[in-house]
Amino acid sequence: MRLFSATALALSLTFSQSAAASRAEVDVGKQPEPADSVEGNYLAAVVAGSARDAEAAARYFGEALRGDPRNRELLERAFIAFLASGSLTEAFPAAERLVARDPSNGLAQLALGVRDLKAKQYAKARAHFQKGGRGRAADITATLLTAWSWAGSGDFAKAVETVDRLKGENAFNLFRDYHAGLIASMAGQREKTEADRRMKATYAQERTTLRVIDAYGRYLSSVGDTPGAIEAYEGFDKLAPRHPVIRQALDDLKAGKTLEPLVTDAQDGGAEVLYGLGAAGSQQGDELAAMIYLQLSLYLEPHNTMALITLADILERLKQPEQAMAVFKQIPTDSPMRPAADVQIAVDLETLGRGDDAVAHLERIVKERPDDSDALTALGTIYRSRKEWQKSADIYTKAIERIGTPEARHWTLFYFRGIAEERAKQWSKAEADLKKALDLAPDSQARERAVVLNYLGYSWVDQGVNLDEAFQMLRKAVELRPRDGYIVDSLGWAYYRLGRYDDAVRELERAIDLKPSDPTINDHLGDAYWRVGRRLEARFQWNHARDLSPEPDELPKILAKIEHGMPDSAPPTAAEVEKPEPGRNGG
Numbered sequence: 001m002r003l004f005s006a007t008a009l010a011l012s013l014t015f016s017q018s019a020a021a022s023r024a025e026v027d028v029g030k031q032p033e034p035a036d037s038v039e040g041n042y043l044a045a046v047v048a049g050s051a052r053d054a055e056a057a058a059r060y061f062g063e064a065l066r067g068d069p070r071n072r073e074l075l076e077r078a079f080i081a082f083l084a085s086g087s088l089t090e091a092f093p094a095a096e097r098l099v100a101r102d103p104s105n106g107l108a109q110l111a112l113g114v115r116d117l118k119a120k121q122y123a124k125a126r127a128h129f130q131k132g133g134r135g136r137a138a139d140i141t142a143t144l145l146t147a148w149s150w151a152g153s154g155d156f157a158k159a160v161e162t163v164d165r166l167k168g169e170n171a172f173n174l175f176r177d178y179h180a181g182l183i184a185s186m187a188g189q190r191e192k193t194e195a196d197r198r199m200k201a202t203y204a205q206e207r208t209t210l211r212v213i214d215a216y217g218r219y220l221s222s223v224g225d226t227p228g229a230i231e232a233y234e235g236f237d238k239l240a241p242r243h244p245v246i247r248q249a250l251d252d253l254k255a256g257k258t259l260e261p262l263v264t265d266a267q268d269g270g271a272e273v274l275y276g277l278g279a280a281g282s283q284q285g286d287e288l289a290a291m292i293y294l295q296l297s298l299y300l301e302p303h304n305t306m307a308l309i310t311l312a313d314i315l316e317r318l319k320q321p322e323q324a325m326a327v328f329k330q331i332p333t334d335s336p337m338r339p340a341a342d343v344q345i346a347v348d349l350e351t352l353g354r355g356d357d358a359v360a361h362l363e364r365i366v367k368e369r370p371d372d373s374d375a376l377t378a379l380g381t382i383y384r385s386r387k388e389w390q391k392s393a394d395i396y397t398k399a400i401e402r403i404g405t406p407e408a409r410h411w412t413l414f415y416f417r418g419i420a421e422e423r424a425k426q427w428s429k430a431e432a433d434l435k436k437a438l439d440l441a442p443d444s445q446a447r448e449r450a451v452v453l454n455y456l457g458y459s460w461v462d463q464g465v466n467l468d469e470a471f472q473m474l475r476k477a478v479e480l481r482p483r484d485g486y487i488v489d490s491l492g493w494a495y496y497r498l499g500r501y502d503d504a505v506r507e508l509e510r511a512i513d514l515k516p517s518d519p520t521i522n523d524h525l526g527d528a529y530w531r532v533g534r535r536l537e538a539r540f541q542w543n544h545a546r547d548l549s550p551e552p553d554e555l556p557k558i559l560a561k562i563e564h565g566m567p568d569s570a571p572p573t574a575a576e577v578e579k580p581e582p583g584r585n586g587g
Helices: 006-016 038-050 054-067 072-085 088-101 106-118 122-132 135-152 156-163 170-186 188-205 210-222 226-239 244-254 266-283 287-300 305-317 321-328 338-351 355-368 373-385 389-403 408-423 427-440 443-463 467-480 485-497 501-514 519-531 535-547 555-564
Strands: none
Touching (some): 072 287, 106 135, 106 266, 156 170, 156 188, 226 244, 305 321, 338 373, 373 408, 408 427, 427 443, 485 501
């Protein structure tokens, strides 16, 4: 699950070359057109499935199934695609047909049990869950959902007893105490002692998980322990500063408000089970299972913000930004995560090449929420990716003005503004910002500090100033990120700039090993080879750089070197050597 923050959003925009756009303008794309035959739809569904595009797979499998309704394999594959895509109105009838043929089909029983839990038909739900429990994952799912069905029936003692069947694995202990605590707290005063014990046990086991902290803080608030709730939230805030959920809770508590419990009924409880399992699956890289759990969770509680965020995050990882935007759009407007989701939609739109829409949307957000530093940061990063350096620097300045006293988490703002200022030929300002970024970046984020060390160190080498300190910075950056080919390339290119060609060859060969398909690194190594007299190898590297789609303005230079080589001369001047673009060597 992604933690949204100014840092995370800015880095996301930087490394994916993305931006933002208006919710009103979000285009979730056209529905795939069905083929003319069962076979055609089946093949299209298989292709969509291999690309992990559940929405398209569901569409094509559904069309194939309509053409061949008795085909069991089609039914099973369509059912899974329906679940993963959230097409539950189609999934439930398919599940009915599957269990009629095979009552032991655990996934179909799970789906039907969730349907009945939603309808408050708790006895029927339990019957489905009990038939579907097979194996470790199924057992924990079936046990916890069965417990919540008992809670829905009003038998809280039976519900807690059912949860306590989970034993034997450490992973089960957290789920057991967490859900037993939520069930007991839902029972009110009659189960307060049990709720206290279980919620405290959960908090003691896991103090670094947002959902646990939020549930515990809300529980303490609901029983009148406001100081305890504030302490729990503030403890997490020290680990992950200013998460929107945490900040909203703290603001409400300090304003004298009582927080609503995380779970208020059996449907919320079932949704929480499925969300937790989906989030775990997402972290483990099991996207299909995670999507199924999350879609079922959202069926029970459509406004579960964290389930929506997690699902959208999976879709982005699967390179489906249009579907991700559609999910972000469902986040309630009063959710503390909505501003971050609005900005993330912009990231997806920029990924799709809709940069103008992204800019318009972010400018609208900034106008509506002038203190939204995340939106300003995202907008500044878009302009920086477009090489509109001065405009980018001006936007970052506005973001910095909004934050007041800079904190460690704001280092990226100064770093990115420094890049924009350096490119706009305002070096004195850029140098000050890069130094400020280095001062702010915490030692605990050593790998992140490396990009600042790299950029400032290279810039000094490029200008021929502070050389001893500059090379110390570059070596430290490589030490912190020894497998970052771009940073290793930066050190090699710095050696080249100073005419230390043997050292340059050594480092640039390392960089090539790490990033063999980067045209710039290949070009750099070709230059270094030429200077040490390895001219056949130099032309080989330049040819390789040419074939790797270099930047349009670099291609003529590479072609000229392939044809004519390089003139014999002293070490190149700054005018002769193109400085690597930001976004490569740690920028």
